[in-house]
Amino acid sequence: MKLSSLTPLMAALILLTTLLNARIALAEVAVIVNPANDSNITSDDISKLYLGKTKKFPNGKNAVALDRKEGSSERIQFLEATTGKDESQMKSYWSRLIFTGKGVPPQVVETDAEVKELVSRNPDIIGYIDAAAVDDSVKVIATF
Amino acid sequence: MKNCTIQVSLLASAIGLIATPALATDIRIDGFANIVAGQMISDTDDGSLYGYDEDLSFSPESNYGIQFRGDLQEGLSVTAQIVGRGSEEFDATVTWAYLTYEINDELSLKAGRSRVPYFIYSDFLDIGYAYHWIRPPQAVYGLGFENQDGLTLEHLKDIGDWTSRITVMAGRLDTNTDLNGTDVTLKILNQVGAAWSMSYDWFTARVAYFTSRVEIPVDDLTTLSQGIIDYDAGLALAVPGYQEGTLDSLADKVVFDQDKAEFTGIGFVADKGNLFAVTEYTQVRIDDSSLEDRDSWYASAGYRMNQFTLFGTYEKYNFNAKTEEIDKFANAAPITGVPALDGARAGILAALPDIFAGEQDAEGMGFGVRYNFHPSAAIKIEYNQLDNRTTDTKPQSIAIATNIVF
Numbered sequence: 001m002k003l004s005s006l007t008p009l010m011a012a013l014i015l016l017t018t019l020l021n022a023r024i025a026l027a028e029v030a031v032i033v034n035p036a037n038d039s040n041i042t043s044d045d046i047s048k049l050y051l052g053k054t055k056k057f058p059n060g061k062n063a064v065a066l067d068r069k070e071g072s073s074e075r076i077q078f079l080e081a082t083t084g085k086d087e088s089q090m091k092s093y094w095s096r097l098i099f100t101g102k103g104v105p106p107q108v109v110e111t112d113a114e115v116k117e118l119v120s121r122n123p124d125i126i127g128y129i130d131a132a133a134v135d136d137s138v139k140v141i142a143t144f
Numbered sequence: 145m146k147n148c149t150i151q152v153s154l155l156a157s158a159i160g161l162i163a164t165p166a167l168a169t170d171i172r173i174d175g176f177a178n179i180v181a182g183q184m185i186s187d188t189d190d191g192s193l194y195g196y197d198e199d200l201s202f203s204p205e206s207n208y209g210i211q212f213r214g215d216l217q218e219g220l221s222v223t224a225q226i227v228g229r230g231s232e233e234f235d236a237t238v239t240w241a242y243l244t245y246e247i248n249d250e251l252s253l254k255a256g257r258s259r260v261p262y263f264i265y266s267d268f269l270d271i272g273y274a275y276h277w278i279r280p281p282q283a284v285y286g287l288g289f290e291n292q293d294g295l296t297l298e299h300l301k302d303i304g305d306w307t308s309r310i311t312v313m314a315g316r317l318d319t320n321t322d323l324n325g326t327d328v329t330l331k332i333l334n335q336v337g338a339a340w341s342m343s344y345d346w347f348t349a350r351v352a353y354f355t356s357r358v359e360i361p362v363d364d365l366t367t368l369s370q371g372i373i374d375y376d377a378g379l380a381l382a383v384p385g386y387q388e389g390t391l392d393s394l395a396d397k398v399v400f401d402q403d404k405a406e407f408t409g410i411g412f413v414a415d416k417g418n419l420f421a422v423t424e425y426t427q428v429r430i431d432d433s434s435l436e437d438r439d440s441w442y443a444s445a446g447y448r449m450n451q452f453t454l455f456g457t458y459e460k461y462n463f464n465a466k467t468e469e470i471d472k473f474a475n476a477a478p479i480t481g482v483p484a485l486d487g488a489r490a491g492i493l494a495a496l497p498d499i500f501a502g503e504q505d506a507e508g509m510g511f512g513v514r515y516n517f518h519p520s521a522a523i524k525i526e527y528n529q530l531d532n533r534t535t536d537t538k539p540q541s542i543a544i545a546t547n548i549v550f
Binding site for chain 2: 053054055056070071087088091092095096098099100101102104
């Protein structure tokens with residue numbers, strides 16, 4: 001194979017990579033809490049909340065984590081960035097807790113708007129949404 | 145069938161309790177199903193693994209379960225799990241039913257029927273989705289009983305970068321089990337013990353110790369034990385210098401009359417990036433019984449590539465039968481010339497080999513692949529073989545499983 005015949009392929013690959021990067025960059029996920037929540041929350045704290053290892057924010061106040069639909073791009077991205085687990089590993093992790101009565105996974109909320117609504121009304125709630133959907137009603141504590 | 149109806153109605157009333165408006169907050173239903181098909185690929189003479197034979201069969205390892213959990217607020221919840229097993233015609237039985245009270249963030253108390261944490265995977269044995277094998281290595285996990293009725297105190301605490309989980313249990317179990325090929329009633333009484341695990345990010349170490357009084361009423365064994373005592377008394381009368389009670393320890397070993405049992409387990413899990421490994425070693429001892437000294441262990445490792453996991457396992461068990469008891473008896477019991485006594489001696493000598501017959505020395509190997517084809521479902525194929533040196537057999541099996549959680 002001649003080198004020149006590879007060039008269009010390389011160009012296509014570079015274009016594809018650029019597009020993929022652009023897509024990821026566009027669909028950033030924002031972790032949000034109520035504006036009244038003054039707790040200093042690290043990425044590790046977020047991971048612990050979503051793994052059911054704690055039910056409180058670092059300031060000692062009650063925390064209720066909201067999850068998103070299985071298979072949604074927000075969820076895949078969020079889990080990878082915080083817990084380092086993919087969806088199957090997360091399912092496996094929670095099935096170990098659910099069937100031993102050791103815990104109940106975070107409730108699933110369907111849309112960005114619903115998560116925002118719930119977070120803006122209740123200072124105990126933490127959720128994550130498409131960063132583009134963020135507005136003044138919520139406080140962003142992390143973006144991935 | 146009748147049994148099943150009663151259990152279902154019991155559960156219905158449990159749900160009724162939860163659904164009472166004054167208490168009702170939330171009821172959560174979770175389920176799992178494991179559809180496993182397997183068959184032996186070795187000679188019929190080599191025997192069986194996991195209940196399979198030379199034809200493809202679904203029943204030995206398939207099961208399903210539904211769990212109901214009702215939160216009653218203030219830290220109180222009720223959990224009931226109904227499981228149907230292919231090996232029991234898929235009849236639904238309530239395997240767990242317990243009340244959990246979360247005393248505080250670190251401490252919770254459970255009352256009712258639940259799983260005894262003998263092993264790392266004890267808590268989710270039935271949830272095939274939660275581990276990589278089709279079934280955990282039977283050298284260790286083939287204990288024959290898993291649950292108990294009683295109290296469980298659970299303590300979970302972060303200590304620096306480590307998480308400590310301590311489970312303390314007290315309770316009893318009445319069940320049926322297999323004793324040298326015979327189905328018997330087994331009572332595990334006054335069981336107390338604890339499991340303690342320490343986890344740090346990718347690493348977990350765990351120890352467990354349980355002790356109990358084991359009772360297995362078997363008429364023939366009781367008769368034999370009494371026969372040994374009578375024979376011992378006879379010898380004391382007929383043989384000058386014979387110390388009465390010399391055979392008491394043997395008479396005691398023949399029966400399981402609330403004998404002290406001890407279970408010890410130690411295990412490690414490492415799970416980092418794409419690689420993971422797990423190993424467990426367990427020991428079972430019932431000194432005053434005929435049960436052989438049991439030592440078992442396994443080690444398994446796997447490699448994850450996206451939705452695929454490749455894994456391999458080595459397992460080994462050594463059941464050391466107390467056959468020395470037969471020689472001890474032969475040496476301690478003199479031949480007297482009294483026909484009744486010598487007849488009894490011969491009878492006892494003939495019976496003892498069947499009592500101390502549990503010698504097993506075997507090692508096994510398995511490898512397989514898991515593929516998560518759906519966020520809630522996995523498919524697995526696993527090949528296993530056992531090299532049983534005691535029976536000189538090498539059974540080999542292959543199985544394919546679909547594990548679902550919902």
